[in-house]
Amino acid sequence: MNIVVCIKQVPDTSEVRINPETNTLIREGIQSIINPYDLHALEAGLQIRDGLGGKVIVLTMGPPQAENALRDAIAMGADEAVLLTDRAFAGADTWATAYTLAKAIEKLEADIILCGKQAIDGDTAQVGPEIAEFLAIPHIAYIKKIEEVKENYIRVHRLMDDGYDIVESSLPVLLTVVKELNNPRLPSLKGKMAAKKTEIKKTGHSDIGAEEDNIGLKGSPTQVKNIFAPDVKSDRIMLDGSSEEKVDKLIEELRRIKCI
Amino acid sequence: MYIVVKPDKCTGCEGCISSCPFDAIILQSGVAYINPEICQLCKACLGVCPEVAIAEIEDTPQSSATSHELSAYKGVWIFAEQRNGKVSSVSYELLGVGRKLSQELETELSAVLFGANEEEARELIKWGADRVYLCNDPLLEKFNDTPYADLLSRLIKEHKPAILLAGATPIGRSFIPRVAARVRTGLTADCTSLEIDKQTRSLFQVRPAFGGNIMATIICPNHRPQIATVRPRVMKRGEYNADRSGEILNIKAENLFSKTKVIDIIKEISELTVNLHEADVIVAGGRGLGDAKGVKLLEELAQALGGAIGASRAAVDEGWISYSHQIGQTGKTVCPKIYIACGISGAVQHLVGMQSSDIIIAINKNPEAPIFNVATYGIVGDLYEVVPLLIKKIKEVKGL
Ligand SMILES: Cc1cc2nc3c(=O)[nH]c(=O)nc-3n(C[C@H](O)[C@H](O)[C@H](O)COP(=O)(O)OP(=O)(O)OC[C@H]3O[C@@H](n4cnc5c(N)ncnc54)[C@H](O)[C@@H]3O)c2cc1C
Ligand SMILES: Nc1ncnc2c1ncn2[C@@H]1O[C@H](COP(=O)(O)O)[C@@H](O)[C@H]1O
Numbered sequence: 145m146n147i148v149v150c151i152k153q154v155p156d157t158s159e160v161r162i163n164p165e166t167n168t169l170i171r172e173g174i175q176s177i178i179n180p181y182d183l184h185a186l187e188a189g190l191q192i193r194d195g196l197g198g199k200v201i202v203l204t205m206g207p208p209q210a211e212n213a214l215r216d217a218i219a220m221g222a223d224e225a226v227l228l229t230d231r232a233f234a235g236a237d238t239w240a241t242a243y244t245l246a247k248a249i250e251k252l253e254a255d256i257i258l259c260g261k262q263a264i265d266g267d268t269a270q271v272g273p274e275i276a277e278f279l280a281i282p283h284i285a286y287i288k289k290i291e292e293v294k295e296n297y298i299r300v301h302r303l304m305d306d307g308y309d310i311v312e313s314s315l316p317v318l319l320t321v322v323k324e325l326n327n328p329r330l331p332s333l334k335g336k337m338a339a340k341k342t343e344i345k346k347t348g349h350s351d352i353g354a355e356e357d358n359i360g361l362k363g364s365p366t367q368v369k370n371i372f373a374p375d376v377k378s379d380r381i382m383l384d385g386s387s388e389e390k391v392d393k394l395i396e397e398l399r400r401i402k403c404i
Numbered sequence: 405m406y407i408v409v410k411p412d413k414c415t416g417c418e419g420c421i422s423s424c425p426f427d428a429i430i431l432q433s434g435v436a437y438i439n440p441e442i443c444q445l446c447k448a449c450l451g452v453c454p455e456v457a458i459a460e461i462e463d464t465p466q467s468s469a470t471s472h473e474l475s476a477y478k479g480v481w482i483f484a485e486q487r488n489g490k491v492s493s494v495s496y497e498l499l500g501v502g503r504k505l506s507q508e509l510e511t512e513l514s515a516v517l518f519g520a521n522e523e524e525a526r527e528l529i530k531w532g533a534d535r536v537y538l539c540n541d542p543l544l545e546k547f548n549d550t551p552y553a554d555l556l557s558r559l560i561k562e563h564k565p566a567i568l569l570a571g572a573t574p575i576g577r578s579f580i581p582r583v584a585a586r587v588r589t590g591l592t593a594d595c596t597s598l599e600i601d602k603q604t605r606s607l608f609q610v611r612p613a614f615g616g617n618i619m620a621t622i623i624c625p626n627h628r629p630q631i632a633t634v635r636p637r638v639m640k641r642g643e644y645n646a647d648r649s650g651e652i653l654n655i656k657a658e659n660l661f662s663k664t665k666v667i668d669i670i671k672e673i674s675e676l677t678v679n680l681h682e683a684d685v686i687v688a689g690g691r692g693l694g695d696a697k698g699v700k701l702l703e704e705l706a707q708a709l710g711g712a713i714g715a716s717r718a719a720v721d722e723g724w725i726s727y728s729h730q731i732g733q734t735g736k737t738v739c740p741k742i743y744i745a746c747g748i749s750g751a752v753q754h755l756v757g758m759q760s761s762d763i764i765i766a767i768n769k770n771p772e773a774p775i776f777n778v779a780t781y782g783i784v785g786d787l788y789e790v791v792p793l794l795i796k797k798i799k800e801v802k803g804l
Pocket of ligand 1: 180491525689690691692711715716717719730731732733734736746747748749750751752753754757767768769770772785786787788
């Protein structure tokens, strides 16, 4: 069983802010982490491998330092790593990112491809399903439970707004996973040794046969026009007095604006 | 495109260095240098430089379509999703914003509906659609990505809409990316505002990024349709007119086929764990509840207001309430009319899931809690004192 897990290195977004006056990002000493959802995708991949045999290949597209994310994944137990890094990939939107990742995956003969539900920098949740489309294979999004995996069959629970769906599919298939699926393991000592030793080769666009018109900024249908700070509530009312008075004031306000 | 620092203008003030989310800028022999291997072209640094030493260099013009090709695409479409044959409320919100956009563009508004009946299609017309493309093939009753994507892509290729909107729901966010990949166009996720640019008549799509700390306007200049998923409960419904007429086109599903199969649909909604996305009122609790008994108290308040129960991750991690109630970055995103946060500090990961609620009421012991920064009404106090009073008074007002 060949299992490919797509991981992305992201800034720990809880720290990223925007300066409302200059409309620019403020980030001081923000760490790069593996996208939290991708850890759950990796854990799922490792569990399937541990049960059925085969190997887990982690794949990322990003700047050269994304190599650190791959080494962290090897420390957790991944067998191989592929780093897609190339000037020509810069500025990719989800279309171009998915195209590029799909091109790399074509060479890996994957049976199962796992992605996180979304990356916490862009929060788009689009790359996974788009990769599946480029590979012309089915996908199932928002997996919260993997009930059964066999050589050519998988049965999963897909989270929906009002509950979940039980879905089955043939392989190859792409799954995007939510946090409920599992608890990611910690790196093992053996894994940490492997992470140090493993050689991670840089792969560029010509190595995977990606067409220049489809990658990076040039291949991206969407563009960021501008960024700005979200509105802040300026009309906040702090209610004071005794608890009784505060609650009375709240009730009064809610009646005034016809909420109750 | 590249972003470069003009070394002759740079004074080495380092202002741009901290603006880069990717650590691509360093100081080299006294001037800033942008490492092109790391730069992601996000343009965050462009406005910061007091000397205007940072510039975009256009070297690879996008494979741009001719305006002739683009103008072949006309009209606004919305994808109306259904569960168990009932159109979801987000679809009516899409008709509301779709109507506004189609009026500005002076074009028609159409809805696409799969796996439901004509009655539901007629409702869409009453809510503002001029036309409904309806396919009631049984294969489309249960949501299934491949046949949905196949049929919608086919319709787009045949009829060429300029804009397509879908709900940013598990359904829309799962299969619309496949459609965008197939028709080779852009897709903007989870938009909270949509405007037509007067000059170019193209769509400005506004969405939160970086966990809601930043808003971005996205455009799709050279590809059509412009596709966006729209966050539920952000757009207002249009006007309902029972006399409105429109056209229903019945679409035949040919050659639909899928390697995935939906075996069963499990509902997990009881009265109080109702669909958080649909609730008008959400009463949410955090670590400040202290224990699982606190949830009972919130349930009482929710019941008095006819609302649902939400929770912070801390309350979920403590095991007081199940994950399906979690709100925030790794939980659900909600936008009710009233959100009551009880004993929640207001960590940014929680705020991103609820800060677009119409009215936020925060009850917290700590006057410095960041939840008060996003609150409409703030009460500093012990929730075990405030909430029971609130329940009592609401019951009085409502005559319960
Ligand atoms: C990658 C990542 C993803 C995350 N995703 C989410 C997410 O999706 N959702 C989420 O909620 N969090 C998320 N978190 C966690 C988040 O950072 C916070 O830890 C969490 O939201 C805190 O929950 P809390 O406000 O309930 O608890 P605390 O921060 O512990 O706050 C408890 C509050 O209750 C108040 N209080 C205590 N007793 C009382 C009382 N009797 N009456 C009134 N007030 C009282 C206190 O003053 C305090 O402000 C995430 C974190 C990370 C790193
Ligand atoms: N540059 C990338 N490299 C590898 N995987 C990625 C990349 N971008 C996105 N992904 C995968 O796609 C998922 C969804 O990302 P997104 O669509 O950006 O929210 C992530 O959780 C990753 O599994």
